[in-house]
Amino acid sequence: MSDPRAIAVDQFLAHPPTKVWRTLTDSDLLARWLMPNDFRPDPGHRFTFRTDPRPGQGFDGVVHCEVLEIEPPRRLRWAWRGGRLDTVVTWTLVAEGRGTRLFLEHAGFDPDDPVQRRTFTLLDGGWRSHVWRRLEQALSGTD
Amino acid sequence: MSDVFTALANPTRRELLRLLLERGEQPVQQLADHFDMRRPSLSEHLKVLRDAGLVVEHPVGRQRLYSLRPEPLREVADWLGPYERFWRARLADLRDVLDGLPDE
Numbered sequence A: 001m002s003d004p005r006a007i008a009v010d011q012f013l014a015h016p017p018t019k020v021w022r023t024l025t026d027s028d029l030l031a032r033w034l035m036p037n038d039f040r041p042d043p044g045h046r047f048t049f050r051t052d053p054r055p056g057q058g059f060d061g062v063v064h065c066e067v068l069e070i071e072p073p074r075r076l077r078w079a080w081r082g083g084r085l086d087t088v089v090t091w092t093l094v095a096e097g098r099g100t101r102l103f104l105e106h107a108g109f110d111p112d113d114p115v116q117r118r119t120f121t122l123l124d125g126g127w128r129s130h131v132w133r134r135l136e137q138a139l140s141g142t143d
Numbered sequence B: 001m002s003d004v005f006t007a008l009a010n011p012t013r014r015e016l017l018r019l020l021l022e023r024g025e026q027p028v029q030q031l032a033d034h035f036d037m038r039r040p041s042l043s044e045h046l047k048v049l050r051d052a053g054l055v056v057e058h059p060v061g062r063q064r065l066y067s068l069r070p071e072p073l074r075e076v077a078d079w080l081g082p083y084e085r086f087w088r089a090r091l092a093d094l095r096d097v098l099d100g101l102p103d104e
Helices: A017-025 A027-033 A114-119 A125-140 B002-008 B011-023 B028-032 B039-051 B073-100
Strands: A007-013 A046-050 A062-071 A075-082 A085-096 A099-107 B055-060 B063-068
Touching: A007 B073, A017 A027, A017 A085, A017 A099, A017 B073, A027 B073, A099 B073, B002 B011, B002 B039, B011 B028, B011 B039, B011 B055, B011 B063, B028 B039, B028 B063, B039 B055
Parallel strands: none
Antiparallel strands: A007 A099, A046 A062, A062 A075, A075 A085, A085 A099, B055 B063
């Protein structure tokens, strides 16, 4: 059972890990699917992602990041801080057939922060896919 | 709300919810049989779940039966989504970027 204060998402991509790695570590490519940034693939490098501010969540639109770990083409960890968040994003690439399974974990959400509680996730994917769906069915039966 | 979070943050309590979900109402001893722990520890977990409103207890004869009460989870479900949806959408965009890149 993984950390219940983390989000875990994974996706199969029909491309080899080295190619997937480029989209995670090339600043221009990152900007095309995530956000404009000044990323460099260097350990300890501090960089930002910029997006629209969300004043209601105390977020000025700047995500302050730091390269915590970089191990091409397998693993990449960023500190991810912005607004009330002080979190860590971890990417893991695993070769699968001719492609890559890309795992994302976004961890460190604070359950005691009311805004985060309202806004962010709680349960890990395994429990959610196996139990949560059935709980939701049970819930819908109580309407 | 924070009580619901606390209740769900523990694997034993999630397992208790799963057992009640899949097997319905049952006596505390039947729940205890699934765990390698002393009854008092299990009782504490059940108390956290009761305080969060996720289970209810009622006596039948000399037994105490537990059943699931999933309603408090509704509120949790409402704030589960946004960040995960953000990342799923970004990953879909990442896939599109990859599909448009020439092979190495």
